[in-house]
Amino acid sequence: MGIDALDGRLITLLDQEPRIGVLEASRRLGVARGTVQARLDRLRANGVIRGFGPQVDPAALGYPVTAFATLEIRQGQGADVRAHLAGVPEVLELHTTTGEGDMLCRLVARSNADLQRVIDRVVGFDGIVRAATAIVMENPVPLRIIPLVEQAARDT
Amino acid sequence: MGIDALDGRLITLLDQEPRIGVLEASRRLGVARGTVQARLDRLRANGVIRGFGPQVDPAALGYPVTAFATLEIRQGQGADVRAHLAGVPEVLELHTTTGEGDMLCRLVARSNADLQRVIDRVVGFDGIVRAATAIVMENPVPLRIIPLVEQAARDT
DNA sequence: GCCATCACTGGGCACTGTGTCCAGCGAAAA
C-alpha cells in the first residue's frame, strides 16, 4: 500500500493529459516504457486507479443546478430509501452519515424550478421524515484528487 | 446542446469499458468509425465530456474516512476562506451554498482520529465562525452519471 | 419541386502505440 514519487508523478501526468499513452508517459517521466506499464498495472490492481471513464459535466447535459439534501429517515426504512433514491437519475450520489441528518445526497436539476420537481420526487417517499436542501451557488474547489496524491506520495 | 441516443450509448459504453478505442466502440455501436470519432469530438467540444482522467480512490491512497463539513463564514471573509481551504489537500471539493451554512466541503482523512487533525486545520482559520461535520458511514450510491445521461438522451 | 447542407458510410493510407516477449544489471533482502 501507498504510492511513491514516481507513482505520484504518473497519476498527476495522466490527470493533466489523459490522452497520452504509456509510451509518451514513459518519455515524459524519463523511465522505461515497461516501468510505466508495470506501475499502471499495479496502481489499477491496488485499486488506487479505478479507471479512466469519461468525466461528464451535468451542466453540459442540461442540468446546471446542483444541490445537497440532508435527509432524516424513519427507523428501519434505510434500505427502502436507498433503493428509492438509487432509482432517481438526478441523485448523483448518496451517503449515510452521522450527525444532523441520516443521509446526504447530491442532486442536479435543469433549473431552480426543476429542482422543486426533483426534491418532490426525492422526498415523496414514505420513509423520509424531513429534508433540508442547500443549493450550490459557486464551486470554488471542484472535485480534485491531485493535491492528496502529491501528499500521499510525499509521505513515503 | 443536448445529446441523442447514440451519444448516450457511446458515453455509457465508454463508462463501462474505458479502455476500448474508437474502432472497437464503432463496432459495438454498429456505426462507422468516423461517426464515433465525430461524436466524441463534438461531445468534448461541447464540454459534455470533460476528459478521461484517472479516477483515484482516496481509500486506496490511505484516506478511507470521508466527511462533509458545513461551514459558517464571517461576512466578507469568503475569498480568504476559499483560498485557505484550496490549500488543504484533504479538502476534495468546496461549494458555496444557500441554506444552513455558507459553505459545504468534502473531506477525507487517514482515520477518525486523523479527521480531528484535518478539521482543526480546516476550521482553524479566522474567517470561519462555526463548523458542523457529518462523517460518512456508507456510500450506497457512489458518484454516478450514467442514469442522468440516459435520461438526457431519452428527452431528445 | 429543387438544390444545398450535413451527417454517416466505407474505403484506403502511413504511422504510432500496444501487448508481449527477452537478457542484462544494480540494489536490497535473505
Next chain:
DNA sequence: TTTTCGCTGGACACAGTGCCCAGTGATGGC
C-alpha cells in the same frame, strides 16, 4: 554471498489512430 526484485532497453507482430476521400440519404431553405 546468493536470491529476489524492479528497472532498463531492445525486439517483434499486430491493431488502432489520425487523416484523407467519394458516395449516399435525409433535412431544410428557396
